[in-house]
Amino acid sequence: MILYFSGTGNSRYAAETLARLLDEKTEDMSILLRENCRELELTNEKRLGFVFPVYYSGLPTVVSRFLDTVKFILPSDVYVFCVITCGGSAAGADALFRKRMAEKKSSVAFTASVKMPDNYVLLYNPATQEEAEKTMQEADKTLASIGEQLRQQQTGGYDSGFGGKLAGGVMQTMYSLLRNTKKFFADDNCTGCGECETLCPESVIRLIDGKPSWTQKKCAHCTACINRCPTRAIQYGKATEKRGRYKKD
Numbered sequence: 001m002i003l004y005f006s007g008t009g010n011s012r013y014a015a016e017t018l019a020r021l022l023d024e025k026t027e028d029m030s031i032l033l034r035e036n037c038r039e040l041e042l043t044n045e046k047r048l049g050f051v052f053p054v055y056y057s058g059l060p061t062v063v064s065r066f067l068d069t070v071k072f073i074l075p076s077d078v079y080v081f082c083v084i085t086c087g088g089s090a091a092g093a094d095a096l097f098r099k100r101m102a103e104k105k106s107s108v109a110f111t112a113s114v115k116m117p118d119n120y121v122l123l124y125n126p127a128t129q130e131e132a133e134k135t136m137q138e139a140d141k142t143l144a145s146i147g148e149q150l151r152q153q154q155t156g157g158y159d160s161g162f163g164g165k166l167a168g169g170v171m172q173t174m175y176s177l178l179r180n181t182k183k184f185f186a187d188d189n190c191t192g193c194g195e196c197e198t199l200c201p202e203s204v205i206r207l208i209d210g211k212p213s214w215t216q217k218k219c220a221h222c223t224a225c226i227n228r229c230p231t232r233a234i235q236y237g238k239a240t241e242k243r244g245r246y247k248k249d
């Protein structure tokens with residue numbers, strides 16, 4: 001079983017690629033949470049994988065919430081692994097994930113990271129189509145190699161060490177301060193299709209009088225709504241009007 005979280009599709013793509021290579025099933029952590037999952041009984045599983053993006057050198061809120069909420073019932077010899085997708089470096093997220101799993105009395109046997117197109121349009125220009133295609137060519141090679149390492153049940157893998165732990169701690173404080181929804185709005189290009197409401201993993205968006213409203217002060221900042229809106233109607237303050245959009249289909 002491979003559990004994944006993905007805002008703009010990179011981590012879903014990585015999870016599905018690895019699942020194909022390993023003949024595993026995938027489940028979306030945000031959907032499991034939405035369906036009120038509290039316990040996962042995986043007593044017949046040989047492997048349990050987690051695939052998600054690094055956010056601010058640490059874990060996306062959805063992954064943290066999943067680990068807080070869901071109890072795992074696992075065989076004692078299950079092989080637990082984690083693959084972190086990133087725009088630059090996964091540093092920090094590996095250490096935090098291992099720490100969180102240790103608190104749940106599970107140890108992570110193998111960790112890997114894979115560089116994929118950057119999607120954080122709220123802060124800067126995301127990958128262009130050309131950049132994304134180039135990055136994906138390398139990512140496919142990395143995923144094939146990770147798949148082989150997982151098939152052989154290798155141990156160890158990516159470890160960002162003390163520097164990663166330090167970065168993760170500091171940057172996660174920034175994440176909790178910056179992940180505001182106040183600057184989100186839909187401009188006149190909004191058709192009221194409701195896609196943003198359906199896809200928000202934090203169930204923050206509600207359509208009111210045919211237009212999206214961000215109903216909570218904070219969200220995951222996963223960028224799914226702004227990057228996936230079919231008419232590019234969602235903005236985050238003034239800067240995003242001129243920026244590109246990125247999603248992996």
Ligand SMILES: Cc1cc2nc3c(=O)[nH]c(=O)nc-3n(C[C@H](O)[C@H](O)[C@H](O)COP(=O)(O)O)c2cc1C
Pocket residue numbers: 005006007008009010011012052053054055056057058085086087088089090116117118119120220221222223248
């Ligand atoms: C809120 C947020 C924070 C991010 N922080 C980092 C980071 O600290 N380091 C990094 O290399 N990439 C960072 N990224 C880029 C993503 O990790 C990367 O593009 C990832 O592959 C997106 O995965 P997804 O398409 O499955 O959502 C961040 C993206 C977002 C939206």
Ligand code: SF4
Pocket residue numbers: 186189190191192193194195196197211212228229230231232233234
């Ligand atoms: S996805 Fe875009 S067009 Fe559709 S309701 Fe949301 S903002 Fe409007």
Ligand code: SF4
Pocket residue numbers: 007181199200201202203204205214219220221222223224225226
């Ligand atoms: S409001 Fe947009 S950026 Fe925030 S969690 Fe929902 S989809 Fe992601």
